[in-house]
Amino acid sequence: MTASKKRQNRHSRTRSDHATELAEDYVEAIADCIESRGSCRAVDLVKQFQVSHVTVNRTIGRLQRDGFVVTEPYAPLQLTKAGTKLAQASRRRHEIVYQFLIEIGVGESTAATDSEGIEHHVSPETLAAMQRFLKKGSGVFY
Amino acid sequence: MTASKKRQNRHSRTRSDHATELAEDYVEAIADCIESRGSCRAVDLVKQFQVSHVTVNRTIGRLQRDGFVVTEPYAPLQLTKAGTKLAQASRRRHEIVYQFLIEIGVGESTAATDSEGIEHHVSPETLAAMQRFLKKGSGVFY
DNA sequence: GTTCAAGTTTAGCACAGGCTACATTTTGTT
DNA sequence: AACAAAATGTAGCCTGTGCTAAACTTGAAC
Numbered sequence: 001m002t003a004s005k006k007r008q009n010r011h012s013r014t015r016s017d018h019a020t021e022l023a024e025d026y027v028e029a030i031a032d033c034i035e036s037r038g039s040c041r042a043v044d045l046v047k048q049f050q051v052s053h054v055t056v057n058r059t060i061g062r063l064q065r066d067g068f069v070v071t072e073p074y075a076p077l078q079l080t081k082a083g084t085k086l087a088q089a090s091r092r093r094h095e096i097v098y099q100f101l102i103e104i105g106v107g108e109s110t111a112a113t114d115s116e117g118i119e120h121h122v123s124p125e126t127l128a129a130m131q132r133f134l135k136k137g138s139g140v141f142y
Numbered sequence: 143m144t145a146s147k148k149r150q151n152r153h154s155r156t157r158s159d160h161a162t163e164l165a166e167d168y169v170e171a172i173a174d175c176i177e178s179r180g181s182c183r184a185v186d187l188v189k190q191f192q193v194s195h196v197t198v199n200r201t202i203g204r205l206q207r208d209g210f211v212v213t214e215p216y217a218p219l220q221l222t223k224a225g226t227k228l229a230q231a232s233r234r235r236h237e238i239v240y241q242f243l244i245e246i247g248v249g250e251s252t253a254a255t256d257s258e259g260i261e262h263h264v265s266p267e268t269l270a271a272m273q274r275f276l277k278k279g280s281g282v283f284y
Numbered sequence: 285g286t287t288c289a290a291g292t293t294t295a296g297c298a299c300a301g302g303c304t305a306c307a308t309t310t311t312g313t314t
Numbered sequence: 315a316a317c318a319a320a321a322t323g324t325a326g327c328c329t330g331t332g333c334t335a336a337a338c339t340t341g342a343a344c
Contacts, residue, residue, distance in 0.1 A: 017259065018160060018331095019300075043321060055302055057323065062300080074309060074322060101268060104275055110267045117159065121259025125252045126243060133246055161330075185291060197332055199293065204330080216292060216339060 021120045024090040025049070026059060027068055030077055031087035039076040093127060094119045100130040163262040166232040167191070168201060169210055172219055173229035181218040235269060236261045242272040 029048045033040035045056045060077065063069040068083035079087060097119045101111035122130075171190045175182035187198045202219065205211040210225035221229060239261045243253035264272070 022301080041321075046321095051301085052303060053322070054304085054324090059301075101271070105271045106268050110265050114263055114265050114268045117263025118260050121256055121263065123252050123256050126248050126256045129243070129247045164331080183291075193331085194333060195292075196294090196334080201331075 017120065022059060023063060023066065023068060024086060024120060025116075026063055027079060027083045027087040028090045028094065030069065030079055031084065031091065034077075034079070041076050090119065093122055096127055096130050096134070097122060099134055103134055159262065164201060165205060165208065165210060166228060166262060167258075168205055169221060169225045169229040170232045170236065172211065172221055173226065173233065176219075176221070183218050232261065235264055238269055238272050238276070239264060241276055245276060 029045060030040045033044045042053060042056050042060060046053045060069060060071060064071060067080055068086060070078045070080055094115055098111055098115040101115055171187055172182045175186045184195060184198050184202060188195045202211060202213060206213060209222055210228060212220050212222055236257055240253050240257040243257055
């Protein structure tokens, strides 16, 4: 495969990737919120993402349309089965990437920031490579 | 810093990050194209990114507006100083991430794909960690 | 020098994801 | 019960990034 052909593959996926990123961030946040506080409301997401409640509201609408979330007006959010699954997968990736960054010597704060961005672009193969690395322990590297 | 506070930081940057990603991809591609073929036309980018020529055209317009590219109607594209700088930085990050993925055992094809997505989310600190890792050689890990 | 093909530009549309301003509903306090 | 505050919803706007259709330039072939 040529270099430019590879790039084509990636970029033909870029748009839909971006569409999925927000969904993953939201369901992850919703799952966290439900776990830690028992339920999740739009206002919790407003605090998380630092966007206006209108933006949150409409993003939730898209999540509902896409089958990740169910809501009734003025009621807390609930994840569907698909939403829960997506949240778990997203959180798992996130955690592995975070730990991996820590392992290669990135500071906690930066690891937290970068893992948020990176997690959405890590394929199963790369994730597996990171896991292998983590299992070896940091003694191997340092 | 709390976990949710960290997330806020990342997400408050997400939108502008996305805006920058495309710019980086474009200037990188333009720089590659100029190097390999002597000049770069919109049609070359159409092939690279697999989007319509109209989309390319308007993206170029934004790049020009933002000072990364100069064009005259029906003429090849040129990078400004800022554009060249951005392209170099982008390519450097890209290359380090790619080599790093290879080093931890990711296959070439996947490394190419994932590095395209990851490069935009790697902070200088994480990039430095990856470089340290590369300098140690793969013998340390395998 | 005309004509034709390739490249470019313009017009106009869609959707995602951001916003403010304003309306409505819920909930907690008195 | 009434009011105030908090949460949610609605209307309408903007930009970015995608598209098709149609017009226009440019350059090459005849």
